[in-house]
Amino acid sequence: MNSLAESVVKMTDKEIEAEYGADPPARTKEILRSAAKTYAQGKLQAAKLKHEQVSGQFRSHSFEMPATATARRELLNAVLASQFAADLGELTAQFRELRSVPDSDVESTLRQLDLLGVLKKFREASR
Secondary structure, three states: OHHHHHHHHHOOHHHHHHHHOOOOOHHHHHHHHHHHHHHHHHHHHHHHHHHHHHHHHHHHOOOOOOOOHHHHHHHHHHHHHOHHHOOOHHHHHHOOOHHHOOHHHHHHHHHHHHHOOHHHHHHHHHO
16 A cells, blocks of 8 residues: 555646546545555655654663762763763753753753763863
C-alpha cells in the first residue's frame, strides 16, 4: 500500500487522469486519498517515534549533577562562559540573565549539555 501511496503522490494530475480517467469512481478516489494520507503520515509517525526515543534517553540519562541549585547555576555559568559554548549561540543568549532562569531549566540544560558531551569536555579541560 505504501508503494501505491508513494507513486500516487508523485503523479501529476494529468497522469492520474490518464491512468484512471477524468472522473474516477468514488471508491478509487477514496483509495487514492487514503494511500496519500497514509504515505504523508508515515513521516509524521517516524518523527513521533524518534521524539519518544530521544525523550526517553533524556529522562533516563544520569550524570554527576551538582548537589545544590547554586552549584548547578555556577556550573552552567562556567560552561556558558567557556570556549565549549562557542557553538551554542542561541543557548548563551537564552541564559544571558541566568538569575531569572528557573532551577528546573538550569538542571534540564545541564542534562542536555551532558548528553551532547559538552560537560565532559568542559570537565576534562578544567582539570
